[in-house]
Amino acid sequence: MLDKFQDASLGKKLIQKIIPLALAAREKLGHRPALMEVCGTHTMAIARCGIKSLLAEYLELRSGPGCPVCVTDQQDIDYMINLARLPGTVMATFGDMLRVPGSDSSLEREKARKAKVIIFYSPAEAVNYASAHPGQEVIFLGVGFETTAPSVALSMATAIELGLKNYSVFSAHKLVPPVMSALLDDLDLHIDGFILPGHVSAIIGQKAFDFIAREYRIPTIIAGFEPVDILGAIYRLLKQLSQNEIKAENGYGRLVPLEGNIKAQKLLANYFTPSTALWRGFGAVSASGLDIKDEYAFYNAKNKFALEVPAGQTPKGCKCGEVLKGKLNPPDCLLFARTCTPMQPVGPCMVSSEGACAAFYQYEFNEFKG
Amino acid sequence: MCLGIPGIVVEVNAAGHWAVVDRLGVQLKVDTRLIDEEITPGEYLMIHAGHAIGKIDLNEAEETLKLWEEIISC
Ligand code: SF4
Numbered sequence: 277m278l279d280k281f282q283d284a285s286l287g288k289k290l291i292q293k294i295i296p297l298a299l300a301a302r303e304k305l306g307h308r309p310a311l312m313e314v315c316g317t318h319t320m321a322i323a324r325c326g327i328k329s330l331l332a333e334y335l336e337l338r339s340g341p342g343c344p345v346c347v348t349d350q351q352d353i354d355y356m357i358n359l360a361r362l363p364g365t366v367m368a369t370f371g372d373m374l375r376v377p378g379s380d381s382s383l384e385r386e387k388a389r390k391a392k393v394i395i396f397y398s399p400a401e402a403v404n405y406a407s408a409h410p411g412q413e414v415i416f417l418g419v420g421f422e423t424t425a426p427s428v429a430l431s432m433a434t435a436i437e438l439g440l441k442n443y444s445v446f447s448a449h450k451l452v453p454p455v456m457s458a459l460l461d462d463l464d465l466h467i468d469g470f471i472l473p474g475h476v477s478a479i480i481g482q483k484a485f486d487f488i489a490r491e492y493r494i495p496t497i498i499a500g501f502e503p504v505d506i507l508g509a510i511y512r513l514l515k516q517l518s519q520n521e522i523k524a525e526n527g528y529g530r531l532v533p534l535e536g537n538i539k540a541q542k543l544l545a546n547y548f549t550p551s552t553a554l555w556r557g558f559g560a561v562s563a564s565g566l567d568i569k570d571e572y573a574f575y576n577a578k579n580k581f582a583l584e585v586p587a588g589q590t591p592k593g594c595k596c597g598e599v600l601k602g603k604l605n606p607p608d609c610l611l612f613a614r615t616c617t618p619m620q621p622v623g624p625c626m627v628s629s630e631g632a633c634a635a636f637y638q639y640e641f642n643e644f645k646g
Numbered sequence: 647m648c649l650g651i652p653g654i655v656v657e658v659n660a661a662g663h664w665a666v667v668d669r670l671g672v673q674l675k676v677d678t679r680l681i682d683e684e685i686t687p688g689e690y691l692m693i694h695a696g697h698a699i700g701k702i703d704l705n706e707a708e709e710t711l712k713l714w715e716e717i718i719s720c
Contacts (some may be wrong), residue, residue, distance in 0.1 A: 277704065278652060278690065280711050289718035317649055370695075398696025400677055420695075423650070427697040430679055475650045478692065478700045501650070508714060530707040531692055531700050539682045540699065 281502035290507040291330060297511065298334035300518035301468075309517055310336040310466060311510065312602050314452065315473035316343030316630025317501050323635035325503045327510075335514070338602040339632035341455050341555065342473055344420045345372045346600055346624045346631050349554035350588025352448045353378040353624075358583050359415055359446065360391040365581075366409075367393040368402035369417040376624045379589040399431035399445075406435065406443040415577045418447040422479045425449045425566055426540035429547040432568075432575045446577040447568050450553055452476050453484055454564035458555075459601060460492045467602060469495040469513035471506070474528040481536025482526045489524040497525040498532055547572060556590070556624070557597025594623035599632050606636040613641060650694045652702055655687050665698065667691055 280286065301309045313319055319339045322328050328337045341347050357378045360367045367383060374384045374393065387393040392412070396402045399416050406414035418428045428445055435443040452473060459465060472485050477498045488496045495516040499509035509527045516523055526532055544566065553565025568576040590597070594616070595609035606612050606625070616622035618634055625631035653667030653674060663679045677697045678685055685691070690702035 277711075278702070278707060281707075286714060286718065290714065293717060398677070400696055423694050423699060426680055426699075427677070427695045430677070430697070475692070475694060475699065504711075504714060508710070511717070527710075529710065530703045533700075537680060537682075537700055540680050543680075 281500065281504040283504060287325070287503045287507055290504065290511060294331065294507065294511050294514060295334055297514040297518050298331070301514045302334070304518055304520060305468060308334065308336055309468045309514060310338060311469045311471060311513055312338045312340045312467045313471040313506075314340040314342040314456070315471075315476070316346070316628065316632075317475075318471055318473070318499065318506060319343070319632050319635045320630055321501050321503070321506060323639035325506070326639065327503070327506060329640055331510070335510070338467065338605070339599065339635075340470075340602050341459065341558065341600045342421075342452070343600075343625065343628050343630040343632070344424070344450060345376060345628035346596060347450060347455075347555045347557070348376070348419055348448050348624065349556050350379060350590050351554060351585055354588045355578075355583060355585045356417055356446060357381050357383060357386055358585060359577065359581055360386040360393060362413075362581060365392065365413045365415055366405075367391070367417060368396050368399075368405065368414050369393065370397075370419065371395045372628045372630075373417055373419060375621060375627045377591060377621065377627075399428045400434065403431045403434045403438075403440070403443055406440055407438055410442055412442060414443050415581070416443070416445045418445045418449050421450055421452055421473070421476050422544070423475045425548065426479065426537075426543045429543040432547055432572060433543075435575060444575050444577040444580045445568060447548070447566055448553075449548070449566040450555065451550065451564050451566065453480070453487070454561055455555060455558060456485070456488060458558050458561045458564070460488065460494070462601070465602065467494065468517055470497075471509045471513070472496055472498045474498055474500045474505070474532060477526075477528065477532045477536070479537050479540045482524075482532050482534045484536065486524045489522050493522050495522050495525075497527045500528040500531065555600075557600040591622045596623040596625045596633070599625050606633040609633070613637060650692050650699070652690055652692055655685055655689045655691060658685050658687060660684070665691070667693065667698075669693075
C-alpha cells in the first residue's frame with residue numbers, strides 16, 4: 277500500500293490540482309509563490325522526479341540548509357582532515373564526507389596518502405570495528421541532524437558497555453529548528469511556505485516546528501519523501517496561501533507523532549548538550565549544535581585529540597553559503613558546471629548526494645541548457 | 647545520508663534489540679533500541695543509518711491516500 281505514494285498517475289493528477297491553486301496563490305501574493313524545501317533528501321527527490329521544472333512556470337522551489345554535509349563548516353572539515361593525518365587513527369564516516377574539499381585537502385586525498393578512512397553505513401558498525409581492532413583509534417565523524425545523532429549516542433553507549441578505550445566521536449551534529457530561526461530572522465529572505473524535514477520531525481516531533489507559523493507567520497508542512505508526499509505538501513501549502521491561512525501542518529502523520537520519538541530525545545539529552553555551532557553560509561548559530569557532555573569527555577574526539585585548527589578557507593568563488601540560505605540557485609554560481617562538477621566538486625553542495633548543486637546538475641541541468 | 651528507507655518486519659529479537667526487515671526482497675538487520683514499543687512482524691519501520699527511528703502507521707497512510715484520491719476526483 278505504501279507504493280501508492282510513488283504512484284505516477286496519482287502524482288500527475290495532483291499536479292493538475294496544484295496549477296490552479298498556484299495561480300490563485302499568485303493572485304493573492306502578487307508574485308509567484310516561493311516555497312522552500314529544507315531537507316536535502318527532499319531536494320534530491322524533487323529534482324529526480326522533475327517536480328521543480330514541471331512547476332517552474334507556476335511556483336518557485338528553493339533549497340534550504342538541510343544537507344548536513346553541505347552545512348558543515350570548513351573549519352570542522354579541516355579538523356577531520358587533520359585527525360586523519362594523525363598516526364594510528366581510523367576515520368569512520370558516512371560516505372558523503374569523503375570528497376568534501378577542505379582548505380587544502382579532503383579525506384579522500386588523505387586516504388590516497390595512506391590515512392585510514394573507512395565508510396560505515398551505521399555508527400554501530402564503527403563501534404564493532406573498534407571492538408575488533410583494539411590497536412586502532414577509531415574516530416566516528418558525527419555529521420547529521422537530529423535523525424542521525426541518536427544512533428551516534430547509542431554508539432557511545434555501546435562503547436561504554438564494552439569498555440572500549442579506542443572509540444571516540446567528532447560531533448559536528450546540527451539541529452534544524454535553531455537554523456530555521458536564523459534563516460527566518462534574515463529580512464532578505466522571501467519565502468512563502470516551508471516543506472519541513474520528515475525524518476528530523478519523526479525524532480523531535482511535529483510541534484518542534486510550530487513556531488514558524490506562530491511567530492513568523494509563514495505556512496509550513498512536514499512532509500515525507502515520496503512523490504505523492506511532496507506534491508501533497510505543495511498542494512496544502514498553496515491551499516493555505518490561496519485562502520490567506522497560516523498553519524503548521526503535518527503531512528507525514530504515518531511517521532511523525534506530535535511529541536516525536538521520546539526515547540531518542542532522552543538519549544540526545546543524556547549524551548549531548550546544545551552548543552553554538554558554525555554553519556556554512558550562516559556562521560555561528562547559538563544552541564544549534566550538539567557537544568558531547570563533559571561526563572563522556574573520554575569519547576569526545578575534540579578532547580582526546582585536541583588540535584588547533586585555524587578558521588577554514590572556503591573555496592574561491594563557491595556560493596554554497598548563499599545556496600544553503602535559499603538566496604541563489606545552483607546555476608547562479610559562476611563555477612557551476614564550469615569548474616565545479618560532480619566529478620570535480622569545488623564546494624560541498626556539489627559533493628553530497630543531497631546537495632542542491634549536485635541535484636541540479638544530475639537531474640535538471642540538461643533541461644536548463646536546452 | 648539522511649536517507650530513510652521503510653521496511654516490513656519479518657523477524658524480531660527483542661532481547662537482542664534487533665529486527666530483520668524486508669525492503670523490496672532485500673533483508674536487513676536493524677537496531678531497534680530507538681523504538682520504545684513492542685515490535686511485531688508485519689509492521690513497517692522507518693530505517694535510518696541502520697536504526698529503526700519510528701513505526702509507520704498504515705491506517706494513517708491509508709487515510710492520507712484516501713484524502714488525495716478524494717481531492718483528485720473532485
Ligand atoms: S556550483 Fe560548486 S562552487 Fe558553486 S555553489 Fe555549488 S558547490 Fe559551490
